[in-house]
Amino acid sequence: MSSPAGTDQFRVAFREEAREVLVDLETALLELNEHRDDVELVGRAFRALHTIKGSGAMFGFDSLAAFTHNLENAFDEVRSGRLAVSAELVDLTLSALDHVRNFLEESPKDDHVACDRLLARLRAMTATQSQLPAEKVAWNDLLCDHSSETGCDRVWTIHFAPGPKLMRSGSDPLLLIRELGALGELTATASMASLPSLAELDPERCYIAWDLTLRTSANLDAILDVFIFVEDCCKLSIEPQEKPVEVEADRTALTLLDKRESQDGRRHYDSPDNSSTIRVAVLKLDQFVNLVGELVTVQARLSELASRRDDPDMTTVAEEVDRLASALRETSMNVRMMPIRATFERFRRLVHDLARDLGKEVELTIEGADTELDKTIIDQLGDPLMHLIRNSMDHGVGMPEDRRSHGKPARATIHLSARHSGASVLISVSDDGRGIDVDAVRSRAIERGLINPEAQLNDSELHALLFQPGFSTAREVTDISGRGVGMDVVRRNVDKLRGTIDVASKPGQGTVVTLRLPLTLAIIDGLLVVVGDAYFVLPLADTVECTELSRTEIDSADGRHLINVRGRVVPYIRLREHFGITTVPPALEQVMLVDTEDGCYGLVFDRVLGSCQTMIKSLGRVYNYVQAVSGATILGNGTVALILDPHRLVQECIRAVGPRVRGHPTLLDRASASLSGPGESAN
Amino acid sequence: VAICTEDNDGVRRIVLAGVVDIAQAAELKEALMETATSESRVSIQVSGATSIDVTTAQLLWAAVSCPFLLGPARFVVDGPWSPEVEQSFLNSGLAPILSAMLQRPSPQERTDVLASRY
Numbered sequence: 001m002s003s004p005a006g007t008d009q010f011r012v013a014f015r016e017e018a019r020e021v022l023v024d025l026e027t028a029l030l031e032l033n034e035h036r037d038d039v040e041l042v043g044r045a046f047r048a049l050h051t052i053k054g055s056g057a058m059f060g061f062d063s064l065a066a067f068t069h070n071l072e073n074a075f076d077e078v079r080s081g082r083l084a085v086s087a088e089l090v091d092l093t094l095s096a097l098d099h100v101r102n103f104l105e106e107s108p109k110d111d112h113v114a115c116d117r118l119l120a121r122l123r124a125m126t127a128t129q130s131q132l133p134a135e136k137v138a139w140n141d142l143l144c145d146h147s148s149e150t151g152c153d154r155v156w157t158i159h160f161a162p163g164p165k166l167m168r169s170g171s172d173p174l175l176l177i178r179e180l181g182a183l184g185e186l187t188a189t190a191s192m193a194s195l196p197s198l199a200e201l202d203p204e205r206c207y208i209a210w211d212l213t214l215r216t217s218a219n220l221d222a223i224l225d226v227f228i229f230v231e232d233c234c235k236l237s238i239e240p241q242e243k244p245v246e247v248e249a250d251r252t253a254l255t256l257l258d259k260r261e262s263q264d265g266r267r268h269y270d271s272p273d274n275s276s277t278i279r280v281a282v283l284k285l286d287q288f289v290n291l292v293g294e295l296v297t298v299q300a301r302l303s304e305l306a307s308r309r310d311d312p313d314m315t316t317v318a319e320e321v322d323r324l325a326s327a328l329r330e331t332s333m334n335v336r337m338m339p340i341r342a343t344f345e346r347f348r349r350l351v352h353d354l355a356r357d358l359g360k361e362v363e364l365t366i367e368g369a370d371t372e373l374d375k376t377i378i379d380q381l382g383d384p385l386m387h388l389i390r391n392s393m394d395h396g397v398g399m400p401e402d403r404r405s406h407g408k409p410a411r412a413t414i415h416l417s418a419r420h421s422g423a424s425v426l427i428s429v430s431d432d433g434r435g436i437d438v439d440a441v442r443s444r445a446i447e448r449g450l451i452n453p454e455a456q457l458n459d460s461e462l463h464a465l466l467f468q469p470g471f472s473t474a475r476e477v478t479d480i481s482g483r484g485v486g487m488d489v490v491r492r493n494v495d496k497l498r499g500t501i502d503v504a505s506k507p508g509q510g511t512v513v514t515l516r517l518p519l520t521l522a523i524i525d526g527l528l529v530v531v532g533d534a535y536f537v538l539p540l541a542d543t544v545e546c547t548e549l550s551r552t553e554i555d556s557a558d559g560r561h562l563i564n565v566r567g568r569v570v571p572y573i574r575l576r577e578h579f580g581i582t583t584v585p586p587a588l589e590q591v592m593l594v595d596t597e598d599g600c601y602g603l604v605f606d607r608v609l610g611s612c613q614t615m616i617k618s619l620g621r622v623y624n625y626v627q628a629v630s631g632a633t634i635l636g637n638g639t640v641a642l643i644l645d646p647h648r649l650v651q652e653c654i655r656a657v658g659p660r661v662r663g664h665p666t667l668l669d670r671a672s673a674s675l676s677g678p679g680e681s682a683n
Numbered sequence: 684v685a686i687c688t689e690d691n692d693g694v695r696r697i698v699l700a701g702v703v704d705i706a707q708a709a710e711l712k713e714a715l716m717e718t719a720t721s722e723s724r725v726s727i728q729v730s731g732a733t734s735i736d737v738t739t740a741q742l743l744w745a746a747v748s749c750p751f752l753l754g755p756a757r758f759v760v761d762g763p764w765s766p767e768v769e770q771s772f773l774n775s776g777l778a779p780i781l782s783a784m785l786q787r788p789s790p791q792e793r794t795d796v797l798a799s800r801y
Contacts, residue, residue: 172736178775186774189776190780192780195741197745198712201712201741201742203705203712204709205738206738207741208740212776
């Protein structure tokens, strides 16, 4: 074991954990802004700051620890009733968190001037606020025992026994004891009674236990705070040694201690099994999923081999492996699933800051935060959601007076929600703002030459224009939106995730943008089809129905790729032609109708082999330019099958025919026009 | 190098230098276990260590307090402790144990330690 590597590992873990704590802290602060007398929120904020400071110092983030120490002091003032929660304090602390985030970077930028300025403001605030009136400090009784208020010393008996994981978590008992010593007069007795012989000794575990006597004017909470980072991995008991001056005060302290113990049940014991989660690097997780994918492929080969040989023993083994591989595949997929809560919660800050900057009153409500999605999808959702929220804040939600004049509450609501829908997750961003002005969208689209003035587009098609690159109805570009970039980013990111976007809006009532996303990117339910010697997988989610295409129909269409499906003209793409497959086609080809953003299209192939659940393997960077193929998979017989992306395949074909311009003739329009005109039924 | 094992004139030495903490704990245990079977006196030189943590303190105490459970070697901690180490263990309740390590326990004392444990 080398020291730097070990230290780096702890520092990386600290960074990750600190960022999570910051998210929680930010949420607590924003809630505190709404409920300024909430004791629990004050405590949450204080504990988060204390954690960041203490852990930061432990892992060598000295600047961070020093900076956070000032924030912690301010919240200690709040906790003890000497400083009131105000919008200014919340804003100041939120700004400070941005600096804390900077300290957590690998190469933090030098912003010490801004930090100093911020701390000066904080100090000024804590210095100018006078003692709060008596009724304001009533809640303080819950956290502080009375001895601290009267300045009386109290003697506490503390038993502290580090658990097996304490040292490995990067904590140092000596530092904790030193910190405890800083609270008052400390007498420490170390016991080596649990120390095993050298041969049996786990070198990275602390076997020493301490009995400590602390005489201090500090309250119970201050003592508990010393152990805040290690409460999950130690035995700890804290008891007042003497009869208190005020019986009531002691009861408060003991009740609090009892309450804390009973709430989490962790104060008095430590068990190696009481940690229910572990932190795993995403890279390792990806490797695991990839290996499971390989295993599934091998299992498919084994199944095929077993089916070809008439060996009952081999068939039994193959079936058993099949069952286990399926279970393992499902488990590995579940491992990657995580709740979307953290992504949602971070937008509270965005909404708070934007509302302040725009002079608007906006509340963010969240629903379905525990909905689980593949981590890869969650990671890529941040940007699209941010752009949607910024758009709502800037264009959707009006100024308070404007809203009042329309009979709406001054305070607008932006609602973020997530829910499962079959194999998809629906994520919606809705607001109760003005709604989309489709006339303005239409005018702007005509102005920019995106549609013909005569084009008849419904609301849905007009809404889709909002996602065109550079499209914006805003006449002024602001810091927040108006360049027509954000919604294009939303579209691109959602496309990358194989998702779709739906916009619904009512003038004067608001807008709902719904993203439909697959649960996972790593696995799809597909339909295995074959063209000549080539195998393709069509995502089952995109398919509508399967029909047949005869030689006669092909010949009678006079070279136009159209098929009549129960009276509806549907253009089709022959995979044989698209991929240059030169084998002789069968007399009766198969057409799978797929639902794409550009309408319903048919994909023509030789025959269907069956449905399959398949792991998607990337084609690699070399094939990045291939848009119509989203990946590949290896079949049981070792053959590679390409996984088609019907949306992109159709778009590729449309581009090949001519640029797709809304309101202008499309592939379907051109083809249909030669038969019976666009939109008309063929008979 | 935080831990170095030397063998000069029939005396084996484990030399600690700089920071010796949990990151070196496994290595220190291995060094102690290896030397435990030697027939000679094993001197653990600690004066070069500028910082040790409880894992190091435990390992050294386990070695000096009952060595003959492992083999014939007799572990001796040769100090003094550096001022930094003494300072870091001040008021921690472990300072007496650090001092005790530097004293040569008599065979009777070692036997007493064993008797109290088993």
